[in-house]
Amino acid sequence: MRRVSLTVNAVEHEAMVEPRQLLVYFLREQLGLTGTNVGCDTSTCGACTILLNGKSVKSCTVLAVQAEGTEVTTIEALAQDGDLHPLQQAFHETHALQCGYCTPGMIMAALDLITNNEDMDEDEIRTGLEGNLCRCTGYHNIVKAIQQASSEMRSFATK
Amino acid sequence: MIPASFEYERADSSDHALELLDRHGEEAKLLAGGHSLLPMMRLRLATPAVLIDVGRLTDLSYVRDDGDAIAIGALTCHEDIKDSDVLKQHCGIVAHTAGEVGDPQVRHLGTIGGSIAHGDPASDLPTVMLALDAQFVVRSSGGGRTLAASNFFSGLFETALEPTNLLTEVRVPKLSGGWSYQKFHHRAQDWAIVGVAAVQHNGGAAVALTNMSDVPMRAAGVEQALASGSDAATAATEAAQNTSPPSDPFGSAEYRRDLAKVLTRRALQEAMSS
Missing domain, CATH: 3.10.20.30 (Beta-grasp domain)
Incomplete structure (x- = not known):
């Protein structure tokens, strides 16, 4: 030990x-x-x-x-005092999960991407998620959620 | 899947790592980022008695312009190599190919030294090292030596490194011409089914192949054809010469031989047009 x-x-x-x-x-x-x-x-x-x-x-x-x-x-x-993190909220709002098993990993990978990359386009988000597999959603809504959360997090950061 | 039990030692300097290697000898494996070794240990394909963790040797994480060559510390992670401005400027194929390894999570921990020392013929960077005639700086408690990539990869997961050796630095040339690395894979994050590196340097062209043998190999037939004046498309038809690719669910040996020719043509055309 x-x-x-x-x-x-x-x-x-x-x-x-x-x-x-x-x-x-x-x-x-x-x-x-x-x-x-x-x-x-x-x-x-x-x-x-x-x-x-x-x-x-x-x-x-x-x-x-x-x-x-x-x-x-x-x-x-990520959630603070019961309030969802913008990424969690965006996954919820855009229906970015079905079974939800990949979701914690998707959100943590996305958090790194958003934190370390300026204004990613859709292709860059898809490439950035190459290490995370989802067998339900076909990724479309996951990409939408990350785009939504990314713009919310940036506008919050500049307020 | 849990690895078999092992003893864990953490090296706090290169000297300490060498001392630990001397003490434990063939029983020990070095652990850098662990992204090749730990999966093998989990599958019980590797069962080292001792792991010597060199992951904290941050003084071996660097990319430096060193005159004629670029020096890369063995513990530099793939993500840092991918983002290195020095490499993008002078030896872009290394930065590009590091970005083709695994996925972001893998690249945050996996290291260039680990990838080279592991000796996996399906790995991308060893092939690029072979095409570049890279030099590997190796230390042991008895001193240091420099090995050429052409003499380094000796068999499946086997290299010229001895059990008491620590790979400390990778040296690649500043390229004078174009380059390309073509990787064909199943899922985005996967190992290459076949990969081809092509570089133009000092008026000649070098071509090397991933996963076409037990070791990364130079495509000598292609290089000879180019040297005697063939165009890219003609030279590429020699790419399967002397290869012995594996057959697996992703492709038969015959499929890989065909793929090697196609990817070699694309690699040469890209290298020659840039």
Whole structure:
């Protein structure tokens, strides 16, 4: 066992983990943050996407011990006092989900894209989502949701 | 799918990593971004007894203009290589191809050194390194040496690196001519079914192939045809010469041989027109 300390959604945690424990299982099983889903388990589908030091990563392909000293952000950090984050609200309003299994990963990947890229066009959003698979929606409404959230987040930021 | 148990060591400097490699020898594997190694460990295709995590060696994450060459730290992640202005200006094929690896999440953690040291013939950057005649700087506790890409890839997941070696830097030339990397894949994020790198440099052309053998390989027949005056379309018909591509659900060996010719023609035409 090895001690690991990291910050998850602005809360510091310290725990003993087996080196082989994957970050996604640490988040889900040790911290109870089950919003991050495990989909394919082979770093393909992106359902387990979180932010590690502000960058989107697939938490099924990161060891918990590799996250020592990092800042992790999961889907649970987005809504504030019951108010949905603009991305969550936009997914809701544009019907960007059906079964919802890919949604936490889609939203975390989209958050990285919006934060790190100025004014993406539709093609850039689609390319930026190449690491996230959705088997229900055909992606159209997901792209719409990200466009809507992106403009809302930018207009909010410039107010 | 959980990896088999292993002992975990975190290196806090290159010297520390070398010391750990000396101590653990063949039992150990280096962990950089982990995006090739961890999936293999989860599938139990790799079961190292010790993982030496070099992911914190941030002094090995850089892209530098170094006179005749561009020096790239082995732990530079694909996303940083894709966005590097120095590479875009002097050796655009490396920045472009790094952007073809996996997807944004993979590129945030996967590193150029990890990709090269892993020795996967379906990987994109090793092919580009071969076409560029790149140099790899390797350290061990006994000293350092520089290996040519042409002598580096020795077999399926096998390279010239010894168990106590640490790849620290990749050196690529400043290109004097056009280039192209053509990648044919199934889903956007997938490995290449076939890939072709073409570069024009110092008046000659180099062509290398992804996933057409156990190792990335130069398309010698194409290069000879070009050197003796053939046009791109004619030279590309030699692309399948001496190849031994795999057959899998994404394509038979015969399909890959045909694809190699098509992609070589496209790569040469793009490289020659830019």
